[in-house]
Amino acid sequence: MNIRLLAGGLAVAAAGVLGYGVYQITPLGKPLARSEVIGELNGPPLASYSRVSMHRYGERQLLTGQLLMTGKNAEGLGRAPVLDTLVPALKERLQEQLAQRAQAGAATALAQGHGDLAMMMLQAGRSTLDTRNLIYGGRGTGLFELLGSIGGDTGVELIGTPQGKTLYLVTSTIRALGEGEQPAAWEALRSDDLGATWTYDPEVRLGIPLRNAVFLTQDLAIALERHAAGLRLAYSFDGARRWSATLLKEQVWPDAAAFERGFAEAVERERSVHGKDRLAYDWSLYPLDERRAVGWSWRTRVKPRAREQNEVIETRRFEVEFQEGASPAFRVAPAVAPVPAQESYAPLTRDQPVFETAGNVVYELDKAGRTWLERAESPKVRGARAWIGDAWFGGNAWVIKTYADHLFSFNEYTKTYFYTRDQGKTWTPFQLSHEQEGGLLGLDQTGDALLSLAERGGKTVIRRYPLD
Structure with a gap:
């Protein structure tokens, strides 16, 4: 083969790959310039x-x-x-x-x-x-x-x-x-x-080790508590002054000891050269009304190598009803559909809608049905599947910040913002400057615009950027 032709072909191929890489990392959408x-x-x-x-x-x-x-x-x-x-x-x-x-x-x-x-x-x-x-x-x-x-x-x-x-x-x-x-x-x-x-x-x-603390009434507070004996459901009837607690694993996974013995025996028989798999339990907890809460727990097989995907073995839902002078009443539903993880320190309020994200999917909690509804998926970015990093939800619009792999990632990802006014049926990309992103507060009260802090004349001001 002619060396010059081969070199020319390689140069064209390299230019094509480089051009596609640049195309992938080029930001989508227009800047939010009007404010x-x-x-x-x-x-x-x-x-x-x-x-x-x-x-x-x-x-x-x-x-x-x-x-x-x-x-x-x-x-x-x-x-x-x-x-x-x-x-x-x-x-x-x-x-x-x-x-x-x-x-x-x-x-x-x-x-x-x-x-x-x-x-x-x-x-x-x-x-x-x-x-x-x-x-x-x-x-x-x-x-x-x-x-x-x-x-x-x-x-x-x-x-x-x-x-x-x-x-x-x-x-x-x-x-x-x-x-x-x-x-x-x-x-x-x-x-x-x-x-x-x-x-x-x-x-x-209040504070650490209590996680996701929320008041159901003026006096009734609940939280997840990290404890030496395991994660506990903590509850207080006197405005977070004196707390009682119950071990959640005993309530939700009464079969845990027997399952873990069988799991340990199975892992020992596998004799993996890469290390032993282990079990982990994850938890979430959300307020429902003045005396009830709902949560989920999922038992996961954790792989020893980071590139191996962990396996969710089973997910269970637990509903809790609180009554002063009595222990909380639990109702547990085994083998329910997988659910999104709860953001550890997100502020909770009793009467507001609850959204979570997992991968590229937006979920909303249906409090009446005690289920998670899949509301939307984030769009692809330059042909690559994206996952949601942050999200803000308002009455008139949702905003998500997504990340996607690109051809020359080198542990860097393409970051793209999108908004939707039709609950995820259509998404519009947009750009935020470094200053806008650094001061981002989220959506305004109507959900029609983003709010961001900025400095003007030695003062901190709040700028409103309409989503249009």
Whole structure:
């Protein structure tokens, strides 16, 4: 064969492959260029790295985020109460926690031979605290007033009772370790006027290890609790002050011991050279009404090698009814259809619709039927199947952020945003700039536009980007 012809053919093929690779990573859709400023934070700007959360209770809107302290920013904190003073010795305890984490990290770095890194960690642990958590509130007028600030470098969690009658601001400072059957308690503040004023609550127990905590009523709270004996369903009838708990595995998988013995014997007989498979149990929990909740658990065969796909052996649904003075009543349905996993720390409210995603599928919880409805699939991106990374759901539109493999991935993925106004029958791609994406709050109250934080003249503003 003629060498020149062969070389020419290879060059054409390489150019074709390269061109197709460029085609795959070219962003889909048009930028969301049209916008309007609909709000402004009357106080210090939020840090660009800060994870900002928006909470809505009727017309009342609350924003929580972080501020990296500088001399200029410190002046604006005087607009609202410094909530640290409500919590006993908060600054000193935060500094102690920071030093303890730095020492643990330095010990690990030193054990791995990274002496310089260990020294840097120790120095960071001795530094002064320079991160503040800010709480802003608005009433639909566009202006968000600073309601308060509190120290803590790992953020705060805002948990509300129905209609926001009582709000709890859970800090990053632990108050008490787990005692007997009681979970650990993190320092918390309470507000009975939608964040206008706060008081110290030395009795409420919220935060880690309680997961997906939600109030069914003003006093009845439920959560999943990580415990040494296994995952527990925790419940409280006195506003999250005293908790009771029951081991979920005993309720939902009473056959677990016998099954696990048989599984272990089968795995031993396989004598795999790649390691032994193991069993894992995953859980979800969602509120239904003032006294009932529903959840799912799935028993999974976990493969020892990352590239091997794990196998869901069985999924079970459990319904729970709570009644003060009695143990929760369980009703378990075995061998139900597979379900999406629950986002571990997504805020839950009793009366709002519930959506989850799995792979490229959007699901909605049918609370009446206790089933998950497959509502939509994400579209392909340049011919490649995409999976959903993040999603936002409103009354008039849904927005998803998808990822897809491409020809020259090298562990990088094509990221694409889509929106739909017909619940997934048709999807429209669009682009967000780095600034828009970094400040993204999600959909506005109507669900017709995305909201994103931006900086303008030293202030943090909220821009509204219509989906059209």
